[in-house]
Amino acid sequence: MTTSPMPVPQAPGRLVTVAVLLVASMTIMANATISPSLPGLKAHFADAEGIETLSALILTLPSLSVILTAGLFGYLADRMDRRLLLALATGIYAIGGGSGLVAETLPQLLMGRLLLGVGVAGSMTLAMAFAADLWQGEARARFMGLQGASMSGGGVVVMLLGGALAALHWRGAFAVYLLALPIAALALTALWPYARRAAPAAAAPGDRAPEGFPWPTFAFVGGLSFLFMATFYVMPTRVPFRLAEIGVTNSLIVGLVMAGVMVTAVPGALMYGKIRRYLSEMSIFAASFSLMAVGLFTVSQAGSVWGVALGGLIAGAGMGPAMPNYSTYLMAKVPPAARGRAAGLLTTSFFAGQFASPLVSAPLVASFGLRGAFLALSAALLAIGAALALRAFHEASGRRRAWADV
Structure with missing residues (x-):
């Protein structure tokens, strides 16, 4: 039997809010957490053929699993008990992420990263679906901004923690993924009353939802999000090597630089609700791509x-809102x-953009070097x-013309 979200008469409590924010924050740990480990990982598997590209793909490999399974999680989230989905997703997440602590071979490491991606697909899809169900209209815009800030703030924590642990040993950053276990325990407790639904929710007054699925709108938004993430993820995949190029190899410093990207994303995400009062959604899209262009050029x-x-700080400012x-x-x-x-789509x-990022940047790096690749991508973003x-x-x-006619 098909189930769908039920209307929520009042704003959820703080515990529910924190739970959804933490589940959403799990997604930021998926790829970039082990960015400071890349040089050490590359050295450990130096004999592997194509390790230069493989080391970057290891970072974004979970995205492949997300691409293959997020749509399924989205389909199931509209039709079944979300408690089961959430427990399944977070369990897979912890097992796949933590496997890097014990993986002895490159294939084992790759398999663990793929498994992590399945958990990420479920956690991000469910976080987005819960946010859309439990908050409506302007409250949703404010919460989405808070969720974005939470993800960026979580990114700062895991980048610093991952950098510190990677400085001890390149495997250390993989321990960060075990944070999924206490987050799952809290989320399953707080979201228990909201996980099973039987009645459709009414659209909020500010929503413009049609009866059928808006495929043209998704094609536009999905295409933009793919391009944005494909270019943004040159930061965690290529910046460690750009730093090494100028003589910076300390994993903790690399982690600090990457954490800076997330720090500047927080204010823009937190202020998203207010920004929307003055700028249209399309203007925010334009500003984010332009700021990313300036960041990559720098x-x-x-x-x-x-x-x-x-x-990195400038690029993060573009990511925030x-x-x-x-x-x-x-x-x-x-x-x-x-x-x-x-949410699944x-x-x-x-994550398709994240996965494609090293594949897009690799030929640019091969042709123009790291500096030239960043310059070429900044020009594309500016356009x-x-x-x-x-x-x-x-x-x-x-x-304005419509108002004038009135």
Whole structure:
């Protein structure tokens, strides 16, 4: 029997809010947590053929599993008891992530990363679906911003923790994934009353959801999220090697630089609800791509760790309001009974971009070197940002003409 979200008469309590935020934060640990371990991992498996590309793929390999399974989790989230899905996803997450502590061979490490991705697919899809169900209209926009800030703040913690543990041993960062166990215990307790539904929720007044699934809207949002993540993830996959190029190899310093990216993402995500009062969704898309372009350009021109760190800070500022913008834009146009599917598809787009990132940057690095690759990607991002800004201008002009006609 098909089940779908039930209406929630009032805002959820603090425990429920914290639980959803922590489940969402698990996704930020998936790939970038072990970024400081990459040089040590590469040295350990130095005899493996193609380790330069494989070391970057190990970082983003969970994304492949997400691509293959997030849609399934989204489908099931609209139709079955979410308690079972949440327990399954978090258990797989902990096993797959923690396997890096004991994996002896590269194939074992790769299999663990694939298993981690299955857990990530479930946790992110369920977090997004719960957020869309439990908060409506402007409250949803504010919560999505808070969720984005939580993910970025969690990223700071796990980057620093991963960097510190990787400085002790390259395997150390994999221990961070075991945090999924206490998070799962809290989430299963707090979300118990909301995990099983039987009645469809009404759309909020601010939502513009049609009866059918809005495939054209998803094609636009999904395509943008893919491009954004494909370029953003050159930071964790290539910046450690860019730092090594200028003589910085300390894992803790690498972790600090990567944590800086997340630090500047927090204010923009927290202020997303307020930003939306002054800027349209399309304008936020344009600004995020433009800031990313400036950040990557700064990294390409940097001659010291401070220059690379500055580029990361600017890129993080672009990421902050962008992440809640994607989910808010899509969920406002999706029927309540299809929110799980929408969450699964958007999750697929995000992680498809992450997985594709090293495959996109590898030929650029081979042709132009690390500096040239960052420069080329910054030019591409700037072009996308300009195109989105033009679309935002046309939409604003159309609204002004409509008001004038009234």
